[in-house]
Amino acid sequence: MTSPHNDSEPQGHQHAHSHSHGPAAPVSGHLRKVIAAVLIPFAAAVVVGLVVLWPGGAPAHERTGVGFDRQTQQGKVVNVGKVDCADVNASQIPVSSETSPPTGEPAGGDHLCEKATVEVTSGQDKGRTFIEVVQPDAPRQLRKGQGVVVAYAPDAPHDLQYSVTDVNRKFPLLLLAGIFALVVVAVGRMRGVMALVALALSFAVLTLFILPAILQGSNPLVVAVVGAGAIMLIALYICHGLTARTSVAVIGTLISLLLIGLLGSLFIGWASLSGNTDDNTGLIHGLYPHIDMSGLLLAGVIIGSLGVLDDVTVTQTSAVWELHQADPTMSAKELYRAGIRIGRDHIASVVNTLVLAYAGAALPLLLLFSIAQSSMGTVANSELVAEEIVRTLIGSIGLVASVPVTTALAALVVSADRTGLAADSGAPAPVRSGRGRRRRAKA
Numbered sequence: 001m002t003s004p005h006n007d008s009e010p011q012g013h014q015h016a017h018s019h020s021h022g023p024a025a026p027v028s029g030h031l032r033k034v035i036a037a038v039l040i041p042f043a044a045a046v047v048v049g050l051v052v053l054w055p056g057g058a059p060a061h062e063r064t065g066v067g068f069d070r071q072t073q074q075g076k077v078v079n080v081g082k083v084d085c086a087d088v089n090a091s092q093i094p095v096s097s098e099t100s101p102p103t104g105e106p107a108g109g110d111h112l113c114e115k116a117t118v119e120v121t122s123g124q125d126k127g128r129t130f131i132e133v134v135q136p137d138a139p140r141q142l143r144k145g146q147g148v149v150v151a152y153a154p155d156a157p158h159d160l161q162y163s164v165t166d167v168n169r170k171f172p173l174l175l176l177a178g179i180f181a182l183v184v185v186a187v188g189r190m191r192g193v194m195a196l197v198a199l200a201l202s203f204a205v206l207t208l209f210i211l212p213a214i215l216q217g218s219n220p221l222v223v224a225v226v227g228a229g230a231i232m233l234i235a236l237y238i239c240h241g242l243t244a245r246t247s248v249a250v251i252g253t254l255i256s257l258l259l260i261g262l263l264g265s266l267f268i269g270w271a272s273l274s275g276n277t278d279d280n281t282g283l284i285h286g287l288y289p290h291i292d293m294s295g296l297l298l299a300g301v302i303i304g305s306l307g308v309l310d311d312v313t314v315t316q317t318s319a320v321w322e323l324h325q326a327d328p329t330m331s332a333k334e335l336y337r338a339g340i341r342i343g344r345d346h347i348a349s350v351v352n353t354l355v356l357a358y359a360g361a362a363l364p365l366l367l368l369f370s371i372a373q374s375s376m377g378t379v380a381n382s383e384l385v386a387e388e389i390v391r392t393l394i395g396s397i398g399l400v401a402s403v404p405v406t407t408a409l410a411a412l413v414v415s416a417d418r419t420g421l422a423a424d425s426g427a428p429a430p431v432r433s434g435r436g437r438r439r440r441a442k443a
Contacts, residue, residue: 031413035247042254043233049226055212073123074168075150077116077142085113085135111135116142118164120150130162140167147171191239198235205230206303214299217290221261224299228257228306236310245321248413252313252406253306260305260398264298267390273297277384297387305395312350312399313406316343320410332415336407343403351396358392 114134120126134142142148147168153161184192210227214220232253240246268275275293276285285293320339324330330338359366362385369379379385 031244031416035244035251035413038251039247042229046226046229046233049222050209050230053213053218053223053226054209055216055218070165071152071154072149072165073125073152073162074121075118075148075162075164076121077144077146077148078119078129079117080142080144081115082112083115083133085111114142116164118142118148118150118162120162123152125152125162128162130159132164194238198238201234201238202231205234210299210303214291214296215288217288220292220295220299221265221302224302225257225261228302229254231303232257232306232310236314240314244413245317245410246314248410249310249313249317249406252317252402252409253309255405256309256313256398256402257302257306259401260394261298261302263394263397264301264390267394268294268298268301271386271390273383273387273390275387277387297391301391301394304391305398308350308354308395308399309402312343312346312402315346316403316406317410319343320407321414324414330415332411335411335415339407339411340404343407347400347403350399354396354399355392358388362388 113136116132116134117129118132120128120130132142134140142164147170148164149166149168150162151165153163181196184196186192188195205227209230210223213223213227232250236246236250236253240249273294275295275297276282281293281296284291284296316339319342320335323335323338365384366379369382369385380389
């Protein structure tokens with residue numbers, strides 16, 4: 001016959017084992033207070049930052065008519081015909097790389113151009129039509145019934161005020177977004193729904209706070225830190241719940257973001273990166289000369305790293321929690337060693353993903369350097385490529401550092417809470433020694 005004491009030990013063991021198949025057990029009240037003491041001041045600082053820096057909308061400015069700063073309306077191609085390019089008035093042919101004839105060939109001759117009649121479908125000139133001539137070698141051809149975006153130049157002659165600037169892609173983009181949402185909800189179920197909610201709120205913080213605040217003249221780095229903090233708190237807690245596990249991931253993400261900010265500030269200044277490297281950044285600097293472009297570059301590094309950091313820290317925290325659930329006798333050191341082995345695989349895949357993502361975005365630029373037959377040293381030293389190198393390496397350092405930091409935090413929290421969990425559950429703490437296991441087996 002087994003003694004009552006011996007009966008209680010297997011029950012305690014069964015209770016600990018049952019947690020490995022369910023949700024994470026709550027931590028003790030003491031640890032909740034410790035975690036709250038760290039996160040509540042940070043969350044309060046984020047809220048204060050949002051209130052103080054809230055822009056109330058982007059500042060108004062006069063349209064320059066350059067690039068994205070043009071006035072645009074919606075349009076529709078109502079008719080397309082063929083016309084000899086030689087018979088078309090040159091003033092009707094837009095002068096651009098898309099419509100210019102091939103090198104060595106005259107404009108016109110035996111080439112047939114498209115003569116499209118486009119109707120403006122929005123704005124004060126709704127119903128007005130104009131002619132758009134497209135060269136046969138232009139990469140973008142027009143077809144009847146196609147939706148287009150038209151640019152409006154009020155100071156131009158009447159017949160040249162409107163021109164086609166792009167194709168209307170709203171429907172395929174909305175359809176693709178709908179498919180994405182359906183797939184996320186179908187696979188993730190309620191977690192998928194919460195992920196979409198978090199995505200919408202993160203986008204709202206970006207468009208309603210971060211971008212207008214920078215345009216208003218606030219320090220881009222401060223705005224990025226406050227905005228990234230808000231996005232981090234919103235996304236992680238909505239997607240993963242208000243738990244100690246999520247809080248550890250938040251702290252690990254915060255520490256990694258601070259490291260990225262420090263390294264970014266150091267190396268962007270040391271490498272003399274101005275952040276003003278292309279037509280778009282040049283236009284921003286021309287419209288808002290008070291914006292610190294190098295600070296804007298650093299803000300982009302922080303926000304760009306946040307999404308991948310969330311993934312790494314949540315994965316590492318969950319891995320340590322599950323290891324503890326599977327074997328509650330593991331010490332903090334054992335949990336860290338097991339978790340870091342998982343983290344090393346994650347590091348290899350995430351860093352490779354980040355580097356390839358930046359390389360893919362800069363592929364046209366890299367092709368231009370290849371055409372120019374520039375050496376790798378010359379390519380890397382150019383500011384355009386140096387920005388991407390600094391962005392990639394700083395983000396990767398932050399990602400790599402987040403693995404041991406988050407793993408150590410999670411291991412310390414769950415191991416320190418082992419006694420508290422047993423006390424909260426009413427079961428004795430598991431016995432770690434081999435002798436204790438043998439006594440239970442014999443009983």
